[in-house]
Amino acid sequence: MSSGLNLFSLLDRSKLCGFGTIALLKAAPIQVERNSVQIGDRRYERDYGVFFAYPRPKTTDNLIGVVGMTNEMMIRAGQQARYFVSGVTCPDYAIYGFDSLEKGFGGVVEAGYFDNFWQLRP
Numbered sequence: 001m002s003s004g005l006n007l008f009s010l011l012d013r014s015k016l017c018g019f020g021t022i023a024l025l026k027a028a029p030i031q032v033e034r035n036s037v038q039i040g041d042r043r044y045e046r047d048y049g050v051f052f053a054y055p056r057p058k059t060t061d062n063l064i065g066v067v068g069m070t071n072e073m074m075i076r077a078g079q080q081a082r083y084f085v086s087g088v089t090c091p092d093y094a095i096y097g098f099d100s101l102e103k104g105f106g107g108v109v110e111a112g113y114f115d116n117f118w119q120l121r122p
Contacts, residue, residue, distance in 0.1 A: 030052055037068070037070060
């Protein structure tokens with residue numbers, strides 16, 4: 001017998017982190033798929049990683065931190081990233097290639113901030 005609770009009902013009532021797909025973010029201006037990242041009208045294909053913050057649907061005071069990779073190679077490369085380091089500032093979003101392991105910031109292909117309505121700046 002099920003208690004009727006699931007991850008989504010818990011997320012609706014709390015400030016928990018969830019791990020899994022980004023189906024909750026279908027309206028986000030950044031979409032990550034196998035072998036591609038779509039950001040606005042720009043598409044990056046092959047080996048990319050992305051991270052961004054975006055408002056959680058149906059709330060006004062919570063953000064979701066999204067970390068996505070286009071393939072298994074980038075998942076393995078992304079294990080070196082430190083997303084939650086105290087005192088480090090970062091943009092609202094960043095897209096980086098596999099070469100960021102060698103080039104550091106030189107491997108970032110795009111990074112920036114959303115506008116006041118969480119849309120991409122023109």
